[in-house]
Each structure stands twice: as C-alpha cells, then as structure tokens.
Amino acid sequence: DTGVSQDPRHKITKRGQNVTFRCDPISEHNRLYWYRQTLGQGPEFLTYFQNEAQLEKSRLLSDRFSAERPKGSFSTLEIQRTEQGDSAMYLCASSLPGVHGVGGANVLTFGAGSRLTVL
Amino acid sequence: AQSVSQHNHHVILSEAASLELGCNYSYGGTVNLFWYVQYPGQHLQLLLKYFSEDPLVKGIKGFEAEFIKSKFSFNLRKPSVQWSDTAEYFCAVIPTGGGNKLTFGTGTQLKVEL
Numbered sequence: 432d433t434g435v436s437q438d439p440r441h442k443i444t445k446r447g448q449n450v451t452f453r454c455d456p457i458s459e460h461n462r463l464y465w466y467r468q469t470l471g472q473g474p475e476f477l478t479y480f481q482n483e484a485q486l487e488k489s490r491l492l493s494d495r496f497s498a499e500r501p502k503g504s505f506s507t508l509e510i511q512r513t514e515q516g517d518s519a520m521y522l523c524a525s526s527l528p529g530v531h532g533v534g535g536a537n538v539l540t541f542g543a544g545s546r547l548t549v550l
Numbered sequence: 551a552q553s554v555s556q557h558n559h560h561v562i563l564s565e566a567a568s569l570e571l572g573c574n575y576s577y578g579g580t581v582n583l584f585w586y587v588q589y590p591g592q593h594l595q596l597l598l599k600y601f602s603e604d605p606l607v608k609g610i611k612g613f614e615a616e617f618i619k620s621k622f623s624f625n626l627r628k629p630s631v632q633w634s635d636t637a638e639y640f641c642a643v644i645p646t647g648g649g650n651k652l653t654f655g656t657g658t659q660l661k662v663e664l
Contacts, residue, residue, distance in 0.1 A: 464652070473554075473640050473654030474594070487650045522594070537582050537601075537644050539652055541594040 433457060435542035437523050443548045444513055451509045452545040456525030463506050464539060465498055466522040467491065474522055480506060513549045520544040552577035552643050556655035563631050563662050571626040571658050573615075573641030583624040584642040584652070585615055594640070600624060602646070611635070636662045 436455040444450050456463050461482050466474035477496070479487045482503035492498075495513075500506040510517055524539040553576045563569060575581065583600040598609025605617040615626045624641060641655040 462650075464650075471656065473642075473656050476651040476653065479650040489651075537646075537652070538584075538596060538599060540596070541586075543593040
C-alpha cells in the first residue's frame with residue numbers, strides 16, 4: 432500500500448481520557464500535515480512537519496494537543512484530557528519534498544482519517 | 551491569511567446536467583489552487599490543481615476548472631454529470647511564496663439523481 436495510513440480509524444473515548452493517533456505517510460514524502468474536519472466544514476489545518484521538525488502550528492492546536500514525528504517518518508497526534516468539542520475526523524496528509532510553493536511539493540495526499548468521538 | 555469561500559453548500563442535479571461549483575479565494579499574492587473530492591465513505595482525493603500554467607485546468611473524470619485572477623475565482627465545471635459524481639467537493643488554496651497551510655473551503659455536497 433503506497434497511500435497514507437492512519438490508525439485507528441475510529442476511536443470512542445470518555446471525556447478526560449487521552450487519545451493518540453498515528454499516521455504513516457507515503458515513504459518518499461518528507462512533509463506531513465495534520466488537519467481536523469468537523470461535520471459540515473472543510474478540513475482545518477492543525478500542524479505541519481518537514482522531516483522531524485514541526486514548522487508550523489495552528490492556534491487551533493491548544494496545549495492539550497501535541498504532535499510528534501521523531502524520526503521523520505510516522506507521526507503521532509496526542510490529545511490529552513479530551514473534551515466533547517474534540518470530536519472530529521483527524522486527517523493526516525503528506526507531500527513531496529522540493530522547493531516549497533512550487534510544483535509537487537504542494538500536492539497533499541490524504542489518509543482516510545481517524546474519527547474521534549468523545550462521550 | 552488566505553481564505554476560501556464556496557457559495558453552494560448543497561447542489562442536486564439530474565444525470566447529464568451541467569455542473570458549475572463556485573470557489574472564491576482571498577489572498578493578495580500568487581497562489582496554487584486545488585479541488586479535492588470526497589466520495590461517500592472514502593478519503594479526500596485530488597481532483598485537479600492549478601500551478602500557474604494554463605488558467606483552464608483539466609482534471610480526472612471529465613472535470614475542469616478555470617482560474618480567473620481578476621475575480622479571485624477557481625470554479626469547477628463538468629459538462630455532463632453522472633450518478634457516480636455524487637460526493638463532497640472542496641476548493642483549497644495555498645500561497646506560492648511561502649506558508650505551509652493549505653486552506654480549504656467549507657465544501658459543496660453534490661447529489662446526482664438518476
């Protein structure tokens with residue numbers, strides 16, 4: 432499988448619990464992105480990695496959210512002390528390396544997402 | 551910061567009808583533009599992209615989009631829709647001069663009836 436893989440696909444948790452999502456990007460893609468999508472909305476940017484460096488974080492990413500990409504390959508997104516408002520689809524995407532803003536470096540390939548339900 | 555507006559939230563068409571979905575963006579510089587599609591139960595897929603070449607861009611499955619710089623628009627078109635085009639369509643923009651954030655519109659839900 433050469434696509435972006437996300438795990439788990441579905442997670443149901445109780446308010447206050449911690450959850451972690453994993454993303455495995457396409458192997459030759461050095462850029463990795465996390466987005467969040469709620470019903471009736473388009474995906475919203477959360478954070479971005481180039482290799483292992485987290486280069487940008489959205490203001491949507493509160494201090495309860497942390498993302499890592501320790502070896503520049505897979506990434507994890509952890510949400511601590513979940514709240515009902517965290518219920519959403521968490522999407523991971525990756526893109527090719529290259530001069531940013533030019534050509535294939537801006538074409539994001541998305542995974543199927545991890546759906547979080549906080550009760 | 552850039553933003554994207556999709557004015558049609560829900561569109562219902564009969565098979566063989568023509569389609570045009572509106573997309574307008576807000577950003578002062580040069581941009582790359584995209585349309586992504588999400589079929590029921592599937593993940594987001596790239597439909598077509600604009601990277602500063604011909605303003606009329608052709609994508610997969612007979613879709614095309616026209617970039618009109620003066621109108622900040624990137625409308626999606628298809629001359630004859632099929633039932634299998636039922637999906638949610640998202641327009642997205644990213645500045646070419648820097649910035650890592652691909653910004654999406656709220657999406658248009660298209661239903662094609664037989």
